[in-house]
Amino acid sequence: MNSTIEIRWHGRGGQGTKTASLLLADVAFHTGKYVQGFPEYGPERMGAPITAYNRISDEPITIHSNIDKPDIVVIVDETLIGAVPVRAGLKGRETILINSSRDVETLRRSLNGFSGELFIVDGRRISEETIGANFPNIPMLTAVAKACGLMTDSEFVEFMKESLGRKFSGKTQIIEGNLQAVIQTLEELRS
């Protein structure tokens, strides 16, 4: 069963966290994996904290329950640290991906000295620069897909071009903007 990657997303209603987890399932599905993408639901209000989950595996996934020992935690809104137990179930070997413009030390401190791998993506800046709005889900999706090693960078860009084309057919401006967000995120992650 260890071939399964379990991911937990933390965001707020209206930020596209649920959409990002469903997009990740789509990406993994297209690489031939078995996938699950599901939100933890309560009456979701714009701004209220929400949690979403993914399981990605080489074998069929039958488990239908929330994930409490994730391999990867994605924090789409850093103001959730302290408000919601984002580190629950982590033992320090896992990976945390956080949408933030702050530096590694400050973030590790705010995460009570989390010792695992910490990837920082300035999703707000990237999305504002590329699609002109603070909608960090495409940069975060890109970072998680990379962390899961689903595809090479170029394969992922190609896949996103095709999937964005399907989703926003005819709206080239949105497609170009989001594609630019993907490319910029990949570049910043490499450095």
Added chain:
Amino acid sequence: MNVNFKTLMEREERFSGGHRMCAGCGAPVAVRAIMRAVDPEDRAVVGCATGCLEVSSFTYPYSAWTDSFIHSAFENAAATISGVEAAYESLRRQGKVSGARKFITFGGDGGSYDIGLQSLSGAMERGHDMLYVCYDNGAYMNTGIQRSSGTPRYADTTTSPAGKVIPGKKQNRKDLTQIMAAHNIPYAAQTTLTANFKDLHEKAHRALGMKGAAFINVLSPCPRGWRYEAKNLMQICKLAVDTCIWPMYEVIEGDWILSYEPKNKLPVEDYLRSQGRFKHLFTSGNEGLVESIQKQVDRDWDLLLKRCKY
């Protein structure tokens, strides 16, 4: 009775913060204004139909209501509170309960125009001493913006989507306020949020002061469902009134009285362009829809003017 604006604002808050309505929702603004019309010395018992307001204002163990509150189901807010009012009548008669109570129950447009219409009609016809307030946000917002009979024509909702063949909701909006007036209840009125809240306050206070059944319909914009920027709440209400899409009037003991006539009546287009749910009306292939809305609004407005003996 015109208590001035500032003294009114100092009344003890009867609908607290800490509820979970979306940021910028119109409904809690309407609810605060209605509850502010309950005189300080009176105690209220509040009912609510299932919906955004209910699930957000009473999530265990947090209630945003300072007064007693009861929610039971979706289709029966009026029936539930009529039971509370009946108990009060009986227990007061037997001397087991004393002191005045105001019975107020809230419902969204879904809970009032559609699933709750039968129990609302029943409670109004039986003449229970209560005020029913519909916070009309134009669709089933709590379940994710599905069309109700209160949804404006051609509006894009998730069960009347603007599709390639059908441009949003096909039917005209049901006029619940006139249906309630036709119950010949002592008081029925239509209002919304205005800068000084004078219209809404006076209507709520008048309704609460009258014996018997009263109904007020309050347009309560929903930023999420109507797709406008939350900060523009009051501007959206103003546009609704100045385009005569949402006329403000009251029916007191059968007398129709217009509350507001815009100095210069704006075209409906100003209202429609302010919201994403009408965006498709301005795309090619849908020409003529705005015009048909304008015609309908003008016809309804003229009818109302006649009824108000203008």
Added chain:
Amino acid sequence: MKRKPALPGPTDSWREITPGGTIRGGASAVFFKTGDWRTWRPVWNQEACRQCLLCFPVCPDSSIPLAEGKRTDFNFNHCKGCGICAEICPVHAISMIKER
């Protein structure tokens, strides 16, 4: 501010929580914080403010407290940063800034 009563919590056993889900004591929601929903934050310019109180009733979250008939700073426990007050203030004494 009312003293926080002992409200049932998500770790209480089934014997401790109130029967039927009935809650006593009126508006307990004051003790639930919704302030962290903000992505924008209102800033009240006390000097520019003319205390006309037009902002008071438009707040969906009852987050503009009054004291002796005068408005005071926002209650950031509940304010969700919707910006309605800033939009209607006749003297622009309220501005919106990005939450930190």
Added chain:
Amino acid sequence: MNRKSCLSGNEAVAYAMKQINPDVVPAFPITPSTEIPMKFSSYVADGLVDTEFVAVESEHSAMSACIGSQAAGARTMSATSANGLALMWEMLYIASSFRLPIILCCVNRALSGPININNDHGDSMGARDAGWIQIYSENNQEAYDNLIQAVRIGEHSEVQLPVMVCQDGFITSHAVENIELLDDMTVKDFVGTYRPVNSLLGNESIAMGPYESADFYIEHKRQQAEAIINAVQVVAEIGTLYAELTGRPYGLIEKVSMDDADYALVVIGSTAGTSRAAIRILRAEGIKVGMIKIRVYRPFPEAEVAAALEGVTAAAVLDKAEGLSGTGGPLYADVCTTLHRHRNNLFTRNFVYGLGGRDVKVSDIIYVFREIARESADPGNMQRMIPYRYLGVRENTHPGEQT
């Protein structure tokens, strides 16, 4: 040709509805089933189906409109959950007594009070006596497959009964998973065209919904009972046909690792998937555990359950509904009746679990297996009547863990 995809339970069911292309869909929104009429109404708005979509003003009217429509010879479908199903309750009985094969997607959600939007089986279990065939789905693939089969089952001449296809609200309805979809023509041919026994619009006028004195009422109920008994055979037949078409076998129940099982779990819905993982872990430890997943709950597959439980030492019956009989959940009652009638005195324990969306983990299922193994080992317990228990409820306060 079949197509692999990645859909949520609601999307899969809406897609199946599009392929079935029913004549009328009356629907009212209620979380978590709303996405089905939402998705379906976009098919209607884009002219992709011939369906007349009726956005009724309540679920009571949704089922009333379904009855009117099906009685007029139209293939009719709807979707609802929890309180919506409860508001239909009066009309469910009437639909089945009229022998109208209406197809209802029930996305299971807790019944109020208190009001809660998450999953449990209290709604469909509450309607278990309404005379509807009830088929439960473990995941989105089964929800899709069950819905397509339900049309054939309900409309079968020996049955002529409405069918409720259930899936777990949010857990499968809102979770995206891998799925294999049939092409439109295959579904169209499988369900065929609806040939109503009677129709209000037929050449010959008919009358439905009589008042019946004592002279006839009980005879009609006996007739209705015959239909639900026939359904046991018909569901199995349609399952075999569907297996030939898709390679996915469907029966009344599904047995997992039951051949040599000492300890068995009897379970319905998405938790069966979580239980498969628990079974793999315990089997690796050499403990002979297995599972009986009830796919068809009404009619209750008594013979299959009795046969499956032969030779088992102890069984845990998981109820995701609290029947409030004071003696255990509804599934437990049916299992005990079956065991009694087949004179099988094996040790049983009933766990009420997962109410109102309380999460159920692999570790919880492992705990259940170890619990019945431990308790059935003590001969004293074999005779003693052990009350039903709750799984995963806070028995005592944990002040420390105040989050």
